[in-house]
Amino acid sequence: MGHSRTYRLPGINVARRLSPTHLGSGFLGKAAYRAETKENVVHGVVMYAPGDVRVEERVDPQMLEATDAIIRVSAACVCGSDLWPYRGVEQLQWPAPMGHEYAGIVEEVGAEVETIKPGQFVVGSFWASDNTCENCRVGYQSACVNRVPMGALGAQADLLRVPLADGTLVATPDVPSDDLVPSLLSASDVLGTGWFGAVAAQAGAGKTVAVVGDGAVGLLAVLAAKQLGAERIVAMSRHDSRRRLAREYGATDLVEERGDAGVAAIKELTNGLGAHCVVEAVGTQESMMQAIHATRPGGHVGFVGVAHGVAVDGMDLFWSLAHVHGGPAPVRRFLPELIDLIWNRQINPGKVFDLELPLDDAAAAYRAMDQREAIKVLLRP
Numbered sequence: 465m466g467h468s469r470t471y472r473l474p475g476i477n478v479a480r481r482l483s484p485t486h487l488g489s490g491f492l493g494k495a496a497y498r499a500e501t502k503e504n505v506v507h508g509v510v511m512y513a514p515g516d517v518r519v520e521e522r523v524d525p526q527m528l529e530a531t532d533a534i535i536r537v538s539a540a541c542v543c544g545s546d547l548w549p550y551r552g553v554e555q556l557q558w559p560a561p562m563g564h565e566y567a568g569i570v571e572e573v574g575a576e577v578e579t580i581k582p583g584q585f586v587v588g589s590f591w592a593s594d595n596t597c598e599n600c601r602v603g604y605q606s607a608c609v610n611r612v613p614m615g616a617l618g619a620q621a622d623l624l625r626v627p628l629a630d631g632t633l634v635a636t637p638d639v640p641s642d643d644l645v646p647s648l649l650s651a652s653d654v655l656g657t658g659w660f661g662a663v664a665a666q667a668g669a670g671k672t673v674a675v676v677g678d679g680a681v682g683l684l685a686v687l688a689a690k691q692l693g694a695e696r697i698v699a700m701s702r703h704d705s706r707r708r709l710a711r712e713y714g715a716t717d718l719v720e721e722r723g724d725a726g727v728a729a730i731k732e733l734t735n736g737l738g739a740h741c742v743v744e745a746v747g748t749q750e751s752m753m754q755a756i757h758a759t760r761p762g763g764h765v766g767f768v769g770v771a772h773g774v775a776v777d778g779m780d781l782f783w784s785l786a787h788v789h790g791g792p793a794p795v796r797r798f799l800p801e802l803i804d805l806i807w808n809r810q811i812n813p814g815k816v817f818d819l820e821l822p823l824d825d826a827a828a829a830y831r832a833m834d835q836r837e838a839i840k841v842l843l844r845p
């Protein structure tokens with residue numbers, strides 16, 4: 465890549481600005497020393513503006529809290545939600561460190577970390593959470609009262625600081641073989657998010673589940689619906705490779721139409737009633753209305769696409785008689801179960817990664833996802 469140059473880690477700089485109380489003089493002195501000597505330099509992805517993704521040298525992340533861990537990232541990836549700023553739909557504070565999905569080996573833990581140990585292979589969610597507060601205890605770790613967004617720390621990098629390590633990270637039984645890493649990485653977001661979508665839509669035995677969206681989250685919502693025992697699973701996609709994977713993950717029916725025509729197709733498959741459960745995994749006005757209108761009275765919509773410019777009409781919702789639940793997935797709730805399913809090779813969610821690139825080629829990874837040439841790109845630091 466032609467754009468590499470030395471750059472102070474934006475994530476750490478942001479954290480410094482946001483958390484002045486975390487800074488002891490010893491920390492500042494050590495960081496300054498490292499910056500001056502350019503030791504322990506790591507590579508990380510930084511977005512400068514829409515369409516402008518660079519891989520830069522950054523100063524390695526420092527322990528800020530006694531509850532932190534530092535992990536060496538085995539694999540990271542580009543998320544569909546990273547495409548919103550890439551396409552200029554969402555503004556970030558430029559330059560922004562990128563990446564919130566990660567799996568890797570623990571290098572160092574703070575003095576108050578009890579369960580996570582150096583040398584363990586761990587997976588965490590895109591929200592760091594204490595897993596002990598009232599919201600966490602009822603399974604809504606993405607609303608943890610102490611949550612920290614991992615995206616601000618930049619997981620598309622060699623090394624990553626993970627706050628609240630005991631609450632956030634889940635260790636695998638052993639260091640996994642390489643072929644399991646993509647699936648374990650998927651649990652960090654897309655699998656956990658698709659799973660939450662299916663759970664929020666109440667997918668289960670005897671149910672017909674429709675999934676709006678054929679990105680990684682939608683495809684893994686199909687996988688989740690199958691695991692949860694759904695009888696019939698309708699994937700909505702018009703792309704051959706995605707349709708094939710949806711079939712492999714358990715889709716029994718495929719619908720190509722979108723919008724009102726897509727709703728009509730779902731109704732035709734369900735005696736005019738609509739699906740019991742609909743997962744919305746896109747985040748646009750069309751996909752949200754498609755999901756609500758394709759749900760039968762009394763049915764459930766699980767929406768996990770990050771909503772951009774979506775406005776739901778009150779009368780539409782009123783007459784739908786649907787339950788609507790969604791939001792940022794509490795992935796941490798599902799991690800132990802998902803890691804277990806992956807470890808025992810009962811599911812293979814890692815197949816959503818249809819392109820793997822070195823971290824240094826991150827710009828090409830974003831381009832491939834933006835052009836829909838790849839479903840999801842895995843980045844190897």
Ligand SMILES: [Zn+2]
Nearest residue numbers: 595597600608
């Ligand atoms: Zn919490």
